[in-house]
Amino acid sequence: KKKVILDCDPGHDDAFAIMLSVQNLDVLGITCVGGNTPLPNVTRNALTVLEAIRHADEVPVFSGCSHPMVADLVTAPMFHGKSGLDGHHRPEPVHQAQKKHAVDFIAETVMTTDDVTILATGPLTNVAEALNREPRMVERVREICIMGGSVTFGNWTPAAEFNIFVDPEAAARVFNSGIHVKMCGLNLTRQSGFTDETVRRFRGMGTEVGEFAADLTEFFMQAGRKIDDPTVACMHDACAAAWVIDPSLITSAPMHIDVELSGRFTRGMTVCDYRHLCGPNPIYDVAREPQIGFKGAEPNAEAALELDYDRYMQLIYSTLRSYG
Numbered sequence: 302k303k304k305v306i307l308d309c310d311p312g313h314d315d316a317f318a319i320m321l322s323v324q325n326l327d328v329l330g331i332t333c334v335g336g337n338t339p340l341p342n343v344t345r346n347a348l349t350v351l352e353a354i355r356h357a358d359e360v361p362v363f364s365g366c367s368h369p370m371v372a373d374l375v376t377a378p379m380f381h382g383k384s385g386l387d388g389h390h391r392p393e394p395v396h397q398a399q400k401k402h403a404v405d406f407i408a409e410t411v412m413t414t415d416d417v418t419i420l421a422t423g424p425l426t427n428v429a430e431a432l433n434r435e436p437r438m439v440e441r442v443r444e445i446c447i448m449g450g451s452v453t454f455g456n457w458t459p460a461a462e463f464n465i466f467v468d469p470e471a472a473a474r475v476f477n478s479g480i481h482v483k484m485c486g487l488n489l490t491r492q493s494g495f496t497d498e499t500v501r502r503f504r505g506m507g508t509e510v511g512e513f514a515a516d517l518t519e520f521f522m523q524a525g526r527k528i529d530d531p532t533v534a535c536m537h538d539a540c541a542a543a544w545v546i547d548p549s550l551i552t553s554a555p556m557h558i559d560v561e562l563s564g565r566f567t568r569g570m571t572v573c574d575y576r577h578l579c580g581p582n583p584i585y586d587v588a589r590e591p592q593i594g595f596k597g598a599e600p601n602a603e604a605a606l607e608l609d610y611d612r613y614m615q616l617i618y619s620t621l622r623s624y625g
């Protein structure tokens with residue numbers, strides 16, 4: 302199993318990322334960051350999910366940065382409720398987070414453990430702070446796979462996706478770090494919708510974990526219905542976890558990606574250079590005008606483009622079933 306540190310801000314879709322990761326990967330620790338909801342809620346929610354799947358004794362949880370590097374914290378209660386994980390019926394968790402700060406855990410673990418993948422499904426504050434604390438991480442990390450950004454349009458603003466919008470400076474630090482970044486953006490995660498049928502299948506499992514998953518999905522769908530797509534709930538973060546678990550579930554392309562930090566309308570946008578993927582331009586003849594160039598900048602990242610939905614859903618169902 303691949304060794305991962307899961308950095309997250311649960312969050313309904315983060316909860317699914319946790320459930321997928323713990324069963325299919327070697328999760329060295331879950332590190333929490335302020336995002337969907339303030340840090341104390343996020344940390345409690347991570348413990349709630351681990352208790353629901355009965356792995357809270359094995360997987361340590363670390364609390365990290367409560368606020369972005371530069372900006373004020375923005376949260377998303379309209380999607381995730383006041384607790385950040387509304388809709389489930391679990392008791393308060395009895396387990397507690399570790400004493401160590403998440404940033405220390407990330408930096409120390411990467412420096413002492415070979416071949417660690419960082420899977421990040423919240424704002425990138427903890428990861429960027431860890432890179433600042435221990436720049437030699439760059440030579441040690443296997444890869445960083447994030448749910449964040451978009452090759453096309455945003456959600457929090459027309460241009461920006463939530464995780465990148467919340468801490469663009471941290472995201473820019475990560476994309477420019479020299480580590481290979483796999484970006485699982487909204488253009489991909491919008492292909493991953495859970496439906497009413499998904500909820501029926503979760504309940505049909507007849508297990509506590511199935512009920513937990515169904516309750517979370519129903520809440521997320523209702524919240525989304527008011528604002529977003531009326532028929533589906535996209536568990537964005539689960540796609541990034543699935544990509545680490547089974548890279549063949551997602552088709553991707555290398556490209557250069559950077560983060561807009563100052564645009565009046567575009568702060569937090571992931572600016573993706575995929576000119577090299579575009580066909581002949583109707584205005585310029587590339588062959589005759591090579592100085593126009595559609596080469597694109599040297600890739601620093603790989604963007605997710607297409608999801609194998611059926612096999613992705615199979616992974617979701619088989620994972621939840623395996624918790625019994």
Ligand code: BDR
Pocket residue numbers: 310312313314315337377380422423448456462463464537538
């Ligand atoms: C991302 O924003 C958060 O609300 C979700 O947990 C996900 O990580 C989607 O834009």
Ligand code: CA
Pocket residue numbers: 309310311312314315337422423538
């Ligand atoms: Ca998240």
